[in-house]
Amino acid sequence: MTDSMISRRAALLGAGAIVAWSASPARALLAQVDGAALPAPIEAILARMTLEEKAGQLQLNAAAWSGGTATGLNPPSSGPSFDGQVADAVAGKLTGVFNGNGVEMARRMQDAVMRGSRLKIPLIFAADVIHGHRTIFPVPVAEAASFDPDLAMRTARMAAYEAAAAGIDWTFFPMVDIARDQRWGRTMEGAGEDPLLGQMFAAARVRGFQGRSLAADDAVMACIKHFAAYGATESGLDYNAVDLSERTLREIYLPPYKAGFDAGAMSGMASFNEINGVPATGNPWLMQQVLRDEWKFPGIIVSDYTGDEEMIAAGFAKDGKDAARLAFLAGVDMSMQSNLYALHLADLVREGAVPQATLDRSVRRVLAVKHRLGLFDDPFRRIDKTRETARSRTRAAIALSREAAQKAIVLLRNEGDLLPLDLNRRIALIGPFASGQHDLNGPWVVYGDNNQAVDLVTGIKAAGARAVSVTAGSGVEEALPGGIAAAVAAAQAADVVVLAIGESEGMSGEAQSRTSITIPAPQMALAEAVAGTGKPVVVLLKNGRGLALEGAVRDAAAIMVTWFLGSETGHAIADVLFGKVGPSGRLPLSFPYESGQEPYYYAHKATGRPAPAGPREPYKTQWRTAPNAALYPFGHGLTYGKVTYAAPDVPPTLAWDGRIRLAATISNTGTRACEELVQLYIRDRVASITRPVRELKAFRKVALAPGARETVTFTLTRAQLEFLGQDLRPTVEPGTFDVWIAPSAQAEGVHGTFELLR
Known part of the structure; x- marks a missing residue:
């Protein structure tokens, strides 16, 4: 996966665009830019830029011509048409776009800018490449269950290889938030509850995406997010406030961010949440004192999606202009989607509310990362239609997806050595995730397709199982007429039940906070009925967070956590289920006894009245119905x-x-x-x-x-x-x-x- 593997330049380029680029002032940067230094030619470009053009270099918007499922992943907005967005880019009102529709979209936009813009500064193309591009790997918390940072580096490397071939320069990943409250839906995007594990995976993922050189055509700039402490949001409620001591912030939550920046990440993203009353997007202590002064971070900070504008509703900014001022002076270099920087920065400078030197500093940072990505050398470096096709879902990528999925699976329980299963046993495959091209890739997939993923029954049959019946039994959150009766009949006719239950893609991820992290009631009714047949039950959990297991699910003879595993879901589960590969995953987060224990994490304090190891005693640190412990703790796996x-x-x-x-x-x-x-x-x-x-x-x-x-x-x-x-x-x-x-x-x-x- 290097430049030499597929090095053909984009043949679709017009000769006029190349000539225009070669003659541009920005082209002179190539000879003088050295690493992250800011050479004199940048000053020449800045001197030619209007205030509006400078503000434009700090404005990033969602692509009007969006790719995959991008339009459903963020709040809707009334933006320009594609032609209108191209016109804005040519006019210098945009630094780039994100979650666009591949090489053709990028080619058309970049071609227009290199032909028609005044300064010929190339656009940057970004995307949410969270756990794969076209080939989908396990959700990040599942990958963390491998306890194998090298695996995370390799999957990130492969994701960059695919994404860069599709015109993408920059990914909004890795998410390194420590998640100690399993009610929080975005648990699935990180590495779990432990700071050491979080640091190791943050650094590995940065190295994977960025490769040996950011200028390589298979490298993508990483973005450390969400800075900072988003995982500590109160009640596990997305976008909520965070209130915690500086000690806890520095000991628990900040180390993974620093590890990612120390590994070379050249961008970061401001978090939605406030910290101790100050929104992260408008927090100069966080963005300047910690990030710039203490950590010496040289790259760029981008707001999250309309994060600057959201300070108005939070009661921190009075209007859009005030929000732009607060965010920019706090140290957020680039505004995402709100258009507040494009609308207000020039006037704020003219009015003296924002120093022009501060504006120039942020523009320099943006130009510097564009140079490091090789865009000043070749604006079409990652825009090549042939390469986009050739690098998509290669045999090596599919094999890596299967390996990663195998290593993510965690065996929680295996009473009587029920597993691995004998291929000759009659299997009743039951549950809403038993079959079908749905809920396989998991949340936060922009460009992958569930229709290209392997479902459970396909994997089991491909493994050579002799007799398999398939019965849904229930929906994810709704009962099916006659479903339980059909499931019971299937169980009675089988030797063993494989019960595929848990969360759908829509129950985990951003804005999917849950008050009860249990299996939905219709599926629990199904589990109880199937258990009542007396047949041995293997539970396969689909989930993006730690769960509180109850009743027949908790008491099943065998339980495997299979998360959202991506493209090779069915094959990987079958590999472990039948013993072709042994289970090696471990929990990167705690499974509590009950939802009410959340937030729960293993590294808690003892308190002055710790609960005894033996019989329950009054007036100790314990809940009435659960011990101060996890049902399945961090690090557990059989x-x-x-x-x-x-x-x-x-x-x-x-x-x-x-x-x-x-x-x-x-x-x-x-x-x-x-x-x-x-x-x-x-x-x-x-x-x-x-x-x-x-x-x-x-x-x-x-x-x-x-x-x-x-x-x-x-x-x-x-x-x-x-x-x-x-x-x-x-x-x-x-x-x-x-x-x-x-x-x-x-x-x-x-x-x-x-x-x-x-």
Whole structure:
């Protein structure tokens, strides 16, 4: 996936457009721009630009000629026709568009700008490439269940390879928000509840999208979002307020953003939410002090969709002009969709409300990233119809989709070793997701097509299952006439039931907050009826968040979390269901006992009255109907092997500037090979700031043949034990630390203690 693989320049270019570009003032940048530096020729361009043209470089709008399902993914707006948008671009009123309709749209717009605009500054084309372009991979939280950042890098690399071939320069991904409240629908876009895992996946995805050079024709600029702390929204309600301490913000929520920027992401997106009363889009502390001054971020910040305008309804700005002023002075370089910058920035500069130097600085940043993307060298770098077709849904991409889906699946429960299933057993495949080209790709797919994805029954039959009946039994959120009776009859005629239930695509994702994260009532009625037949039940959960499992679903003999897996859904599930591939995924988020526990996460504080491990006691930290624990915790997942942890090796002390080697013996006493995720957790028992009951510090995957065992070692240093002290500076204090090498955040595994010595 390099320039050399498919290097033919866009043959559809008109010769006139090329000549116009070669003669333009911006073309002179090529010889002098060096990395992220701002050379003198940029100043020459700025000197020629009117205030309106400068504002235009900071205005990004949805494409009038939209692609795929883009029109249904954002609130409707009354924008210009395609011809009108092209005219705006030629007039210098737009820096680019997003979620457009592929190469032909991009070619026509770029051609018009390079022929007819005054300064010949190329457009930038952006899109929501969240978990694949044409080939769809598991939703991001499912991919995080692989605990394999390299896999995330490879799927992002493939997504960039496809998207760049379709004229896309910039993706609005990765989303790195920590999600600790499973009611929040956008949980599916991130990496779950843990900051360490979030940092690793943020960096991997940036490296995947951007490749070795942003100028390559298979590279796409990454965008870190949503800055910041969107996942902490109150009640898990989308677009809601966030109120949290600076310590929590810096310790838990900010690290994944910084990891993404440190990995080289050249853009970020302001979050919809406010933080402690100040909308992120109008927050100079966040955008200037933290992002620019502390982190030295050199790239561009774009608002979310009409995010600047939404400060009016939030009660922070009095009108559109005020909103534009607040957002721009806070440090948001580019406005998305509202047109507020195009409408008001020039007048704000003329009136003295916005310094022209500040405007010029943001324009420089935009021109710099366009240069780094290679657009000043060749505005048509990623616009090639032949390449768009050749790179779409290649054999390698489909194989990678299947691999990623296999690794995302999490086996929660497997009583009596019901799984893997024998291909010769009579299977009753029941549930609203048993068959059909729907709800396979998952939310936030702009260009993929469910009709090209493999459904469950197709995958099961392709795997060689001998006898499979298919019965819907119920809809996702509605009963079907006679559905339960038909399902019961199918179950009675089978050896085993495979029950495919959960959430539809429309129940997860943006603006899909849920007050109860349970299986919908019609599906629960179906599950209870099928369980009543006495036949063994394998539950396949479709979901984009952690769920609170109840009744017959919770008590099923086997439960697998199959998320939204993308193009190869059916094949991947069948691979694991029948044992062609063993389950290796682990939960990147906690499944609570009940919805009312949310927000729930494993790294909670102990409180002064922790609940005991044994019988329930009054006046302790506990709910009346649930323990202060998860039904299935972060890091949990079973294999088809039998894994044991033994022989802990925990030295008694860690020197202040030294290292400590921690080890345990991991054995597979079963008859099947497996891959175990060995996890390292610590707890600082006594500190000047109370610490969580456990914190993930490292993990390692270990492949174990039947009867095999391996000593797994980790190394810790003092730096990995640091936290923010009372002065919000990194610190760590001598004392006792608990350490667990374990299969989940709640499992005991093996345990020891050591003393940190000064």
